[in-house]
Amino acid sequence: MPSQTVIESDGTIKSFTDWVKADGSTDFQPENGRYHLYGQHLCPFSHRAAMGRVLKGLEDVISMDNMDYELNRGEGWKFSPDKEGCDADSVNGYKYLKEAYTASAKKLGASGFSGTVVVPTLYDKKLQRVVSNESADILRMFNEEFNEFCVNKELDLFPEALRPEIEEVEKWTHMTIGLGVYGPGRAENQEEYDSAIEKLFTGLDKAEAILSKNRYLVGKQLTEADVRLFVVLIRFDVVYYFLKCCKRRIADYPALWAYTRDIYQTGNIKSTVVFDQIMKGYFMSYYMRAINPNKIVPVLPELNYDEEPNRENM
Numbered sequence: 228m229p230s231q232t233v234i235e236s237d238g239t240i241k242s243f244t245d246w247v248k249a250d251g252s253t254d255f256q257p258e259n260g261r262y263h264l265y266g267q268h269l270c271p272f273s274h275r276a277a278m279g280r281v282l283k284g285l286e287d288v289i290s291m292d293n294m295d296y297e298l299n300r301g302e303g304w305k306f307s308p309d310k311e312g313c314d315a316d317s318v319n320g321y322k323y324l325k326e327a328y329t330a331s332a333k334k335l336g337a338s339g340f341s342g343t344v345v346v347p348t349l350y351d352k353k354l355q356r357v358v359s360n361e362s363a364d365i366l367r368m369f370n371e372e373f374n375e376f377c378v379n380k381e382l383d384l385f386p387e388a389l390r391p392e393i394e395e396v397e398k399w400t401h402m403t404i405g406l407g408v409y410g411p412g413r414a415e416n417q418e419e420y421d422s423a424i425e426k427l428f429t430g431l432d433k434a435e436a437i438l439s440k441n442r443y444l445v446g447k448q449l450t451e452a453d454v455r456l457f458v459v460l461i462r463f464d465v466v467y468y469f470l471k472c473c474k475r476r477i478a479d480y481p482a483l484w485a486y487t488r489d490i491y492q493t494g495n496i497k498s499t500v501v502f503d504q505i506m507k508g509y510f511m512s513y514y515m516r517a518i519n520p521n522k523i524v525p526v527l528p529e530l531n532y533d534e535e536p537n538r539e540n541m
């Protein structure tokens with residue numbers, strides 16, 4: 228089966244875009260123990276994949292290593308088993324994730340990897356190469372392609388009948404909120420800042436209006452649209468608020484705050500939210516070098532994510 232990953236005209240690979248498929252239409256069949264996830268708790272995109280893994284009950288089927296939370300430009304994601312909560316590379320024993328990317332690119336006949344080495348990365352231990360480094364695709368693979376092996380087969384985060392609506396909601400939540408949280412911090416002048424704030428809080432107000440009437444964003448069940456919004460909301464008051472998104476906290480929005488707690492308390496999701504690493508990751512990594520050169524990690528705000536959400540009967 229030809230790989231879906233493209234070798235660019237310069238001979239390199241910029242991203243891995245293959246798919247695990249239960250119907251046998253690709254080289255990547257779902258198997259117990261065959262795939263591995265490289266992630267980091269700080270990253271909302273990595274969190275999408277970690278949530279899919281836990282929601283579907285795939286912890287024993289898909290192994291996972293957590294990278295060093297401190298990301299440096301140049302060297303990229305590193306394995307630091309000596310740091311609390313961080314793992315060694317349990318598959319290849321590499322020191323840097325880029326080694327897996329380079330070896331995978333060579334395996335496909337490319338001269339190297341020229342894109343950004345990211346988390347999440349889904350790796351195939353059998354064919355010894357990266358399958359995908361796109362979180363939206365990995366979340367869908369976990370949802371659909373491992374039903375033979377997962378604990379929660381009946382959970383469908385992307386039900387056929389709701390797909391157009393889910394994609395529509397994901398589009399505006401991603402543009403206004405998912406990407407929107409980075410706008411105010413990156414603005415280079417007042418005008419840019421003001422318009423970034425306007426865009427972000429218009430998106431949050433819209434989500435608040437929907438979630439004050441509905442338990443979930445689409446239909447009457449948890450879908451991937453909720454997963455994708457949750458990973459942003461759970462970081463908002465502890466990180467993005469301090470990146471100049473400070474018009475309002477999520478805790479100041481009645482519906483968004485209860486919705487965030489509701490999802491946080493669903494199944495095993497809590498186990499995927501590691502505030503200590505989220506804080507260290509954002510405040511110590513190169514993203515914040517300009518505004519936090521001394522790598523000071525602020526105190527975690529006192530917020531009770533375990534407080535009763537009272538949303539079951541909505």
Ligand SMILES: N[C@@H](CCC(=O)N[C@@H](CS)C(=O)NCC(=O)O)C(=O)O
Pocket residue numbers: 269270271272273298300303304343344345346347360361362363
């Ligand atoms: N499109 C990718 C983006 C993932 C992504 O941007 N991850 C960031 C961490 S939040 C990363 O690994 N950045 C690496 C770097 O900046 O060197 C996805 O959704 O999976």
